[in-house]
Amino acid sequence: MNHNHDDNISLRNATIDDATFVYALRFGPDVRKVSWSTSGVSFRNHRNYFNKHLSEYQMIYVGNTCVGFIRVNDEISIYLHKPYRGKGIGTQVLNRFSGRATIKEGNEQSRKAFMNAGFQQVGIIMEKKVKRI
Numbered sequence: 001m002n003h004n005h006d007d008n009i010s011l012r013n014a015t016i017d018d019a020t021f022v023y024a025l026r027f028g029p030d031v032r033k034v035s036w037s038t039s040g041v042s043f044r045n046h047r048n049y050f051n052k053h054l055s056e057y058q059m060i061y062v063g064n065t066c067v068g069f070i071r072v073n074d075e076i077s078i079y080l081h082k083p084y085r086g087k088g089i090g091t092q093v094l095n096r097f098s099g100r101a102t103i104k105e106g107n108e109q110s111r112k113a114f115m116n117a118g119f120q121q122v123g124i125i126m127e128k129k130v131k132r133i
């Protein structure tokens with residue numbers, strides 16, 4: 001699909017006032033299932049954590065509407081509100097970044113957005129969740 005929202009998309013640095021928005025998006029029910037951490041996080045804990053890591057977050061705008069956020073530390077993660085997914089916005093934002101991301105198996109929409117933005121799959125991951133003895 002050839003979308004072109006690029007002119008309308010902008011980023012700004014996060015402030016502590018974005019804690020509520022980020023919490024709702026990051027720990028909302030539809031994101032939990034595509035996320036690595038599935039346990040509940042209280043808003044208070046989230047806010048403390050978010051405050052310490054503020055400089056890693058940028059808020060994503062389409063026109064004047066805040067539609068999501070991107071976090072860049074040793075890895076990149078990006079979250080858009082549901083009505084704004086699948087319209088090429090994620091790809092357009094990711095075009096502006098380089099780095100590394102770990103995408104949960106089965107999250108095809110995310111995998112495709114990263115691929116469309118020029119990310120390549122590198123290596124394989126070996127994981128064991130429970131010790132044998």
Ligand SMILES: CC(C)(COP(=O)(O)OP(=O)(O)OC[C@H]1O[C@@H](n2cnc3c(N)ncnc32)[C@H](O)[C@@H]1OP(=O)(O)O)[C@@H](O)C(=O)NCCC(=O)NCCS
Binds near residue numbers: 102103108112
């Ligand atoms: C991941 C996310 C940021 C991607 O942004 P986006 O704007 O939705 O992605 P885009 O529209 O740019 O691209 C999505 C691609 O996946 C495709 N796609 C959408 N749903 C799909 C599905 N169920 N299976 C396979 N492909 C799918 C789209 O067709 C599009 O590819 P195309 O342009 O080649 O047709 C966004 O979907 C999101 O916030 N998801 C929930 C949070 C999340 O999973 N974050 C990733 C953690 S790193």
